[in-house]
Amino acid sequence: xxxxxxxxxxxLGFTEVYEYSAGKADWGAFGLPLEGxxxxxxxxxxxxRADVPTCGLSDKVGTARRRAAGWDTCIVVNEERVVLxxxxxxxxxxxxxxxxxxxxxxxxxxxxxxxSAAEMLEYMDRRHHESSLVTTPDGRLVGLVLREDVExxxxxxx
Amino acid sequence: MHRVVNREEVQRLMREGAQLxxxxxxxxxxxxxxxxxxxxxxxxxxxxxxxxxxxxxxxVVYCHDFQ
Numbered sequence: 085x086x087x088x089x090x091x092x093x094x095x096l097g098f099t100e101v102y103e104y105s106a107g108k109a110d111w112g113a114f115g116l117p118l119e120g121x122x123x124x125x126x127x128x129x130x131x132x133r134a135d136v137p138t139c140g141l142s143d144k145v146g147t148a149r150r151r152a153a154g155w156d157t158c159i160v161v162n163e164e165r166v167v168l169x170x171x172x173x174x175x176x177x178x179x180x181x182x183x184x185x186x187x188x189x190x191x192x193x194x195x196x197x198x199x200s201a202a203e204m205l206e207y208m209d210r211r212h213h214e215s216s217l218v219t220t221p222d223g224r225l226v227g228l229v230l231r232e233d234v235e236x237x238x239x240x241x242x
Numbered sequence: 243m244h245r246v247v248n249r250e251e252v253q254r255l256m257r258e259g260a261q262l263x264x265x266x267x268x269x270x271x272x273x274x275x276x277x278x279x280x281x282x283x284x285x286x287x288x289x290x291x292x293x294x295x296x297x298x299x300x301x302v303v304y305c306h307d308f309q
């Protein structure tokens with residue numbers, strides 16, 4: 085649709101026309117602000133815990149456990165903060181000398197920042213998840229959303 | 243000829259005063275649009291509706307995604 089609009093505007097005498105082909109889906113998925121009546125609902129970027137502990141592939145489980153004090157998870161990221169996997173309490177309680185990369189779960193689901201709290205809650209209910217990762221479309225960690233926060237945000241008047 | 247730009251280039255163009263035009267139908271624009279964007283649905287895009295746009299400033303057009 086936007087290519088046709090760009091061509092049409094050029095035919096009308098506009099000389100400096102740009103086409104943002106990835107459009108507002110891309111804009112929103114990166115957590116950038118949007119305007120409009122649909123933006124009044126809470127998005128998961130607004131409630132994601134950005135201080136979730138992180139560790140690297142070559143860190144030891146014991147190191148990850150120390151960093152994850154007070155949490156039941158540690159997110160495995162690279163130097164660009166791209167998510168590579170996740171370790172849960174079960175792995176954190178395991179051999180402290182093991183490499184995180186050997187025990188992590190690599191296939192964890194991630195969600196874009198512009199997903200609404202209501203959509204997130206629906207997914208969490210369906211899959212019985214207590215927390216979910218929020219990343220940009222290129223995989224960079226935004227934070228972790230917790231069920232309690234999602235429930236609060238998705239409940240009108242709370 | 244127009245050029246395809248990415249998100250970072252759109253942000254730069256916005257800082258430089260570009261006009262943003264969403265060409266989706268009114269209902270979709272009302273729901274969500276980029277900050278400061280105006281709405282000219284593609285079906286209504288002609289010389290008359292485009293007359294509100296300035297020709298001496300860059301124009302960025304967009305829709306939902308690669309459609």
